[in-house]
Amino acid sequence: MDDTLIDVLAGHRRAGRGDRLALVDQRASVTYAELERAVVARARELRAAGIGPGLRVGVVLTSSLGSVVDFAAVTSLHAAVLVLQDRAGAAERAAALADFGAARSLVDGLVTELGPVEPGDGGWSFAVTSSGTSGRPKVISRAWAGTLRNSAGFARGFGLGPDDVVLTTSPLGHSYAIEAGTLAVLSAGACQVVPPGPLTPARAALLAERHRPTVLQSVPVVLDWWGRGEVPRAGGWQRCVSAGDVLTAGAVAAWHEAGVPVYDHYGNSELGQLTLTPAGGQGAVGRPLPDVGLTAGSDTPAPVAAQYPGLAPVRMEAGRAVPLADGAGWVTTGDLGVLGDDGLRLTGRSDLLINIGGNKISPAEVETALRGLPGVSDCAVVGRPGPAGESQVWAFVEAGADEFDAAALRRGARELLVAVKVPSVIRRVDRLPRTGSGKIRRGLLMEADA
Missing domain, CATH: 3.40.50.12780 (ANL, N-terminal domain)
Structure with a gap:
C-alpha cells in the first residue's frame, strides 16, 4: 500500500x-x-x-x-x-x-x-x-x-x-x-x-x-x-x-x-x-x-x-x-x-452508568424510551446528585415550550421502564449542548448549573 x-x-x-x-x-x-x-x-x-x-x-x-x-x-x-x-x-x-x-x-x-x-x-x-x-x-x-x-x-x-x-x-x-x-x-x-x-x-x-x-x-x-x-x-x-x-x-x-x-x-x-x-x-x-x-x-x-x-x-x-x-x-x-x-x-458507556441503590442504569436505554414519546425531538440522560447526595437520573429533553409536559413524559416513561430507571428530573432545553461533530456534551449536563 x-x-x-x-x-x-x-x-x-x-x-x-x-x-x-x-x-x-x-x-x-x-x-x-x-x-x-x-x-x-x-x-x-x-x-x-x-x-x-x-x-x-x-x-x-x-x-x-x-x-x-x-x-x-x-x-x-x-x-x-x-x-x-x-x-x-x-x-x-x-x-x-x-x-x-x-x-x-x-x-x-x-x-x-x-x-x-x-x-x-x-x-x-x-x-x-x-x-x-x-x-x-x-x-x-x-x-x-x-x-x-x-x-x-x-x-x-x-x-x-x-x-x-x-x-x-x-x-x-x-x-x-x-x-x-x-x-x-x-x-x-x-x-x-x-x-x-x-x-x-x-x-x-x-x-x-x-x-x-x-x-x-x-x-x-x-x-x-x-x-x-x-x-x-x-x-x-x-x-x-x-x-x-x-x-x-x-x-x-x-x-x-x-x-x-x-x-x-x-x-x-x-x-x-x-x-x-x-x-x-x-x-x-x-x-x-x-x-x-x-x-x-x-x-x-x-x-x-x-x-x-x-x-x-x-x-x-x-x-x-x-x-x-x-x-x-x-x-x-x-x-x-x-x-x-x-x-x-x-x-451505552461504562463511565456513564448511573448507580441507583446498586442498580446500574444505562442512559442509552432511558434515552431510547424517551425519544419515542410525543413532543421529544431528542434527549440526553445523565446521573446527578440529589438533595441528599444520592444519585438521580436526570433527563434533558429538546422540546418546544408549548409541547413540553414533564409529568406526561414521566408517566410515559413509567409505562416503558422499571421504576428505578424513570428520571427523577426532566428538564426542557431548546438545544442540547453538542461538540462540532454533533456529539452531546454530557459533561456540561452533569454540572450544577446545567
Whole structure:
C-alpha cells in the first residue's frame, strides 16, 4: 500500500485519474494531478522550514483546500502530526499541543516554533483529540501507516469509488471527518466536497444540486435537520453514512422515504473506523470492517474491546506516551455492547452508568424510551446528585415550550421502564449542548448549573 498521501495522489495520476476532481471547497476545486503538485510544492517549503521525520507538529485543519494541502504535506514528510479543530478555544488548543509535546504548530499556513525539539522523535504518527463529551479532550496518537490503511479499509467496506462525490458536513479537524472522509476519499480516488460551516437545509439543497454529491458523510443531528427540508430529494444522493451519536429512526425517515440508504458507522479516537451497517438504529452499528477485531457481551452487555493491526495507540500526556493497548493490541473502548450474528449493538458507556441503590442504569436505554414519546425531538440522560447526595437520573429533553409536559413524559416513561430507571428530573432545553461533530456534551449536563 502507498505510505504517504503524495504516493496516493501519484498513484491515481498514474492510473489515468489525474484529471478527476479530488477536492472542492467554497472557493475552488482541484484535480488529483493538481492536488499532487500542490502537496509536493508545499512539502518542499515545509521541509525548508525545518519540518521533517518525527517532528511533532500541531496542524489546525479547516474546511479549505489550503488546509488539506498543509496536512497532506506534513504527513508526507513523516512528521508526527496532531490534527486540531479550528473551532477549539485557545486554552483547549494550547493544552492539546502541550500534551502532544508539539515543537511546531501550523495555522493558516504559518509555521510557529513552540519549543525545543526533544531528544528522539515522535515517530511517523497521526494524532487527534477526543470529542471531549464528558470532560477535557484527550490526545490520542497512533502509527500513520496503520491509520491510512484503516481509512482505506473503511472506503472499501462502504464501497467508495472514483465516481463518488462525498459531501462531508463535520469540520475536518474532527477525526471522523478527516479519516472516514478525506483519507478514505483520497484512497478511493473519489471527490470530497467540504462546505464552510453548518449549512441550512436550503443552502444544503442548493449545494447538492450544484455538485451532485452521491454520498453524505454526516452525523445524526444533521441528517435529522436536513431531512426536515428538501435535501434528501435534492441532487443525486445514493447513500449516507452517520457516526458520532445514536442514529434514531426519526433521523433516517426522510432519507429512506426518498430512497436513500443510511449506514450507521462506529469508530473511536483510539482505533479509527470499526464497524459499518445499513441503518439498524437504536444502537445497532453492524459488523466489523476488514481487519478489525471486536469483543463484547454475548447475551448481556459487556465492555467492548477492539483491535486493529499496526496502530499501537497511545494517549499523550505532557509529551509522554501512555500505551492504550494490551500486549495483543486490544483496546477497551469504554462502550458497552452485545456482539451477535448481526454484529455489534451498543448499549451505552461504562463511565456513564448511573448507580441507583446498586442498580446500574444505562442512559442509552432511558434515552431510547424517551425519544419515542410525543413532543421529544431528542434527549440526553445523565446521573446527578440529589438533595441528599444520592444519585438521580436526570433527563434533558429538546422540546418546544408549548409541547413540553414533564409529568406526561414521566408517566410515559413509567409505562416503558422499571421504576428505578424513570428520571427523577426532566428538564426542557431548546438545544442540547453538542461538540462540532454533533456529539452531546454530557459533561456540561452533569454540572450544577446545567
